[in-house]
Amino acid sequence: DAKTTQPTSMDCAEGRAANLPCNHSTISGNEYVYWYRQIHSQGPQYIIHGLKNNETNEMASLIITEDRKSSTLILPHATLRDTAVYYCIVRVKSPSGGSYIPTFGRGTSLIVHP
Amino acid sequence: NAGVTQTPKFRVLKTGQSMTLLCAQDMNHEYMYWYRQDPGMGLRLIHYSVGEGTTAKGEVPDGYNVSRLKKQNFLLGLESAAPSQTSVYFCASSYRAGLQETQYFGPGTRLLVL
Numbered sequence: 616d617a618k619t620t621q622p623t624s625m626d627c628a629e630g631r632a633a634n635l636p637c638n639h640s641t642i643s644g645n646e647y648v649y650w651y652r653q654i655h656s657q658g659p660q661y662i663i664h665g666l667k668n669n670e671t672n673e674m675a676s677l678i679i680t681e682d683r684k685s686s687t688l689i690l691p692h693a694t695l696r697d698t699a700v701y702y703c704i705v706r707v708k709s710p711s712g713g714s715y716i717p718t719f720g721r722g723t724s725l726i727v728h729p
Numbered sequence: 730n731a732g733v734t735q736t737p738k739f740r741v742l743k744t745g746q747s748m749t750l751l752c753a754q755d756m757n758h759e760y761m762y763w764y765r766q767d768p769g770m771g772l773r774l775i776h777y778s779v780g781e782g783t784t785a786k787g788e789v790p791d792g793y794n795v796s797r798l799k800k801q802n803f804l805l806g807l808e809s810a811a812p813s814q815t816s817v818y819f820c821a822s823s824y825r826a827g828l829q830e831t832q833y834f835g836p837g838t839r840l841l842v843l
Contacts, residue, residue: 658834719772
């Protein structure tokens with residue numbers, strides 16, 4: 616099963632880039648890597664996803680290694696409002712039902728300080 | 730367009746009582762999920778549904794039942810609540826485009842079982 620490994624916590628200075636790593640060494644060949652974040656106790660919010668190529672949107676950039684075994688989420692200019700738990704997600708095959716379903720780990724708690 | 734809504738937002742139960750949590754989405758999504766989140770933990774999947782009238786077990790299904798009688802609603806039931814079910818419950822819905830699947834989460838239901 617493809618699962619992810621992330622550091623438990625990180626911190627970053629406001630205005631600097633935050634680089635959040637994720638290891639997904641057993642990811643299936645065609646499965647995407649997704650990133651979500653959870654601010655305080657709200658519901659998780661989608662950030663970005665990718666398959667092989669690097670991706671960028673208005674929120675962040677996603678760098679995926681060529682072997683697809685790891686990726687890095689980049690918040691280019693972190694603000695205090697980016698303090699949150701960040702989850703790197705891949706889908707795994709459900710033991711019941713057989714469908715591929717998103718699987719969450721514990722994520723990385725990012726603290727952005729002034 | 731309300732997205733994903735959850736009812737109620739907060740509830741206190743006594744051990745042995747029953748209740749139903751309602752998740753509703755107005756995005757015509759096929760897939761719906763129920764997760765629980767305990768302090769310091771990631772989201773753990775309880776049950777999920779790949780379409781109207783179908784449900785399947787997730788990682789932690791014991792003590793819960795679900796129903797998906799209408800496409801837009803996914804109900805989570807606790808027949809006999811236990812203190813171990815004190816948690817925050819999140820519902821999500823998603824659409825799939827090939828192997829891409831973006832989830833949209835509700836604001837959560839906070840349940841306290843005494």
